[in-house]
Amino acid sequence: MSTIPINTQESPPFLLDLIYRLKVKDVMTKEVITAQRETPLRQIQYIMKEKGITGVPITDDEGKRLFGIVSMDDIIRALDGGYIQDPAERWMSRNLIVLEDDMPLQFAISYLDKFRYGRFPVLNKDRELVGIITSRDIIIALLVEVNKEVEKLEQRIxxxxxxxxxxxxxxxxxxxxxxxxxxxxxxxxxxxxxxxxxxxxxxxxxxxxxxxxxxxxxxxxxxxxxxxxxxxxxxxxxxxxxxxxxxxxxxxxxxxxxxxxxxxxxxxxxxxxxxxxxxxxxxxxxxxxxxxxxxxxxxxxxxxxxxxx
Amino acid sequence: MKLETVLQRIPCTIIVKGKGFDELDLRSIVASDLMSDVLTAVDDRFLIVTSLNSEQVIRTADIVGAPAVLLVNGKQPQNGMVRLAEEFGITLLSTPLPTYKVCYLLGCFLESK
CATH class of the missing domain: 3.30.565.10 (Histidine kinase-like ATPase, C-terminal domain)
Known part of the structure; x- marks a missing residue:
């Protein structure tokens, strides 16, 4: 996963203002596709293919409590190791790095740059899963905001x-x-x-x-x-x-x-x-x-x- | 015709009170769902009666100098429409009556004067 090329300390004031003003919850995908602990990895592989996603959080039945995440890498390893029929619980990543929904977007950008993960689950104050954020979400949100600003500048010329x-x-x-x-x-x-x-x-x-x-x-x-x-x-x-x-x-x-x-x-x-x-x-x-x-x-x-x- | 007359004769709800709402004097009425036609009107200061509930109605009203818009058939304004009406100071009303009935009622009043 390539990093997001934004210097979070020395970028133009507008951009810095933007990445602090926007919260993780403004940018994240809210409809999270989840699976349960007993879901076979094979089924998660199909979910990924069907939904075009690369990571599936593993939660309770209500999709609120987060136990782990199964990424595309986990699936590839499972196919390699011949345990694709195993339940998610056995192989999911448990050491999760999560973001809180009220954090400024700047956190998400530096997390993506710092850690090797392509996505971060987002929790609210009650530690419930409320979203997921990828570099794609961030790039789209920034593009939309920067476009608005450019348009304003153009009008002023x-x-x-x-x-x-x-x-x-x-x-x-x-x-x-x-x-x-x-x-x-x-x-x-x-x-x-x-x-x-x-x-x-x-x-x-x-x-x-x-x-x-x-x-x-x-x-x-x-x-x-x-x-x-x-x-x-x-x-x-x-x-x-x-x-x-x-x-x-x-x-x-x-x-x-x-x-x-x-x-x-x-x-x-x-x-x-x-x-x-x-x-x-x-x-x-x-x-x-x-x-x-x-x-x-x-x-x-x-x-x-x-x-x- | 005063805007007040419209409010008395047509059952309607006031969505936005525009500039000079209390003393608004309307010179005529243009009823159309085609903003292209409204743009060809020669007068200004008229009431637009329309079933079109998009932002373009307010933009058109602003361009031609129409101070008030009456939505018919119980149409509710789309989101941007209210914001724009407030920005341009254009009065926005909505009535459950159809266009014909609105024109008939206001027409009778104008005839009787």
């Missing part, structure tokens, strides 16, 4: 104005079918503009265009970026995706034409109004699409009181 006259620019990454975050980019754009005291009608038009284009990226594209640019007299929203491309742009612009499937419709989208609606609220609207390559939709909305060129 503000690209400096590159064109003369550009007052603000934001680039949002939008993923296919990511309904959980759907609308976040448009909400961000709306918030940014609200600080500028734009008139409500224009603000609404910009928000609708941004939202429609964002939803299009989520529902129809392979993912891409939504870029927002604010200039003195206009707002430009550009949705650029990595595919699949629109075979017939004219048809896609027809109201009611949609390629959305049932479950997307069940979410309230895919009525075939997205592109026409985005166009309706825009002063300039262009679609550039190539099948197999991708689509770029550009919507421009003039700001009132400014003579647009």
């Amino acid at each position: 503000v690209q400096p104005p590159s064109k003369p006259g550009e007052e603000a620019r934001r680039i949002y990454h939008v993923r296919k079918y990511d309904f959980e975050n759907a609308g976040k980019a448009s909400a961000g754009i709306k918030k940014l503009l609200m600080e500028r005291n734009l008139d409500p009608k224009t603000l609404r038009r910009i928000s609708v265009a941004a939202y429609e284009l964002e939803m299009n990226l989520i529902v129809h594209s392979e993912g891409g970026t939504l870029t927002f640019r604010l200039e003195k007299d206009r707002v430009e929203i550009e949705a650029k995706d990595r595919g699949p491309g629109i075979p017939d742009v004219e048809q896609a612009m027809e109201e009611g034409f949609s390629t959305a499937n049932e479950w997307i419709r069940s979410l309230g989208f895919g009525a075939g109004m997205g592109l026409p609606n985005a166009k309706r609220v825009s002063n300039e609207f262009t679609i550039d699409s190539k099948v197999g390559e991708g689509t770029t939709v550009r919507a421009v909305i003039y700001l009132p009181g400014q003579s647009a060129s």
